[in-house]
Amino acid sequence: MSSVFGKPRAGGGPQSAPLEVNLAILGRRGAGKSALTVKFLTRRFISEYDPNLEDTYSSEETVDHQPIHLRVMDTADLDTPRNCERYLNWAHAFLVVYSVDSRQSFEGSSSYLELLALHAKETQRGYPALLLGNKLDMAQYRQVTQAEGAALAGRFGCLFFEVSACLDFEHVQRVFHEAVREARRQLEKNSLARPLFISEERALHHQAPLTARHGLASCTFNALSTASLKEMPTVAQAKLVTVKSSRAQSKRKAPTLTLLKGFKIF
Numbered sequence: 001m002s003s004v005f006g007k008p009r010a011g012g013g014p015q016s017a018p019l020e021v022n023l024a025i026l027g028r029r030g031a032g033k034s035a036l037t038v039k040f041l042t043r044r045f046i047s048e049y050d051p052n053l054e055d056t057y058s059s060e061e062t063v064d065h066q067p068i069h070l071r072v073m074d075t076a077d078l079d080t081p082r083n084c085e086r087y088l089n090w091a092h093a094f095l096v097v098y099s100v101d102s103r104q105s106f107e108g109s110s111s112y113l114e115l116l117a118l119h120a121k122e123t124q125r126g127y128p129a130l131l132l133g134n135k136l137d138m139a140q141y142r143q144v145t146q147a148e149g150a151a152l153a154g155r156f157g158c159l160f161f162e163v164s165a166c167l168d169f170e171h172v173q174r175v176f177h178e179a180v181r182e183a184r185r186q187l188e189k190n191s192l193a194r195p196l197f198i199s200e201e202r203a204l205h206h207q208a209p210l211t212a213r214h215g216l217a218s219c220t221f222n223a224l225s226t227a228s229l230k231e232m233p234t235v236a237q238a239k240l241v242t243v244k245s246s247r248a249q250s251k252r253k254a255p256t257l258t259l260l261k262g263f264k265i266f
């Protein structure tokens with residue numbers, strides 16, 4: 001199967017256009033969303049990022065011999081889900097990240113999983129999510145056991161992995177590719193993939209926003225109706241940066257790449 005902006009076409013094969021998959025990385029500040037994203041895209045661990053910038057990157061990947069045009073949104077919510085429409089209406093799958101050495105970030109990840117479950121219920125569609133316990137290299141300072149992570153993932157029916165943005169690239173890559181597989185399965189399940197739509201200014205006032213009903217701070221999610229939909233041309237509030245595949249990048253001759261959030265990668 002191949003697709004253009006998430007709309008699948010039949011008859012995909014090695015010669016067809018790459019499948020387009022959008023992944024959003026969610027989680028509390030400091031969980032390691034940017035570090036994981038950068039590790040996946042560049043094979044490198046960069047230790048400091050501007051926490052207030054939100055970017056979307058694109059990368060050409062091959063997953064199970066299928067070309068994938070992957071977009072990754074490294075979100076920058078503050079401490080709770082905020083303005084979630086921008087990723088709820090965009091992503092085909094979600095990586096929800098916490099840090100194994102922070103109980104607070106673990107609790108934060110559960111509010112993201114609740115948000116996704118609610119969104120799935122409201123839209124009556126599946127939204128694959130993977131729960132990631134990051135900073136596995138800090139296991140000696142663990143505040144969250146592996147069993148707790150697995151139990152939380154089990155409660156929401158999602159896959160669970162413990163990873164580290166500063167250890168091996170292959171493990172991080174496997175996790176991102178697993179997210180692509182999940183998204184692909186979901187796209188295949190939907191006879192028509194979820195179209196990329198965003199609501200116009202007119203909210204449907206008869207329906208209370210999620211925040212009122214579920215106490216999710218600042219997350220106003222307006223129900224969509226065909227009368228208030230228009231196609232979303234770009235990712236709202238996010239800068240798109242095109243990144244060649246990590247393999248291609250490592251072969252680049254340029255000594256310095258100014259790539260992510262204004263940080264130079266040497």
Ligand SMILES: Nc1nc2c(ncn2[C@@H]2O[C@H](COP(=O)(O)OP(=O)(O)OP(=O)(O)O)[C@@H](O)[C@H]2O)c(=O)[nH]1
Pocket residue numbers: 027028029030031032033034035036046047048049050051052075076077134135136137138163164165166167
């Ligand atoms: N030891 C260790 N540190 C990590 C790991 N991943 C990220 N960090 C560090 O944790 C801090 C936060 O990482 P970020 O990637 O900025 O976290 P974030 O979730 O993007 O945070 P915001 O940008 O604030 O939303 C940084 O100092 C990183 O260097 C990891 O796997 N191991």
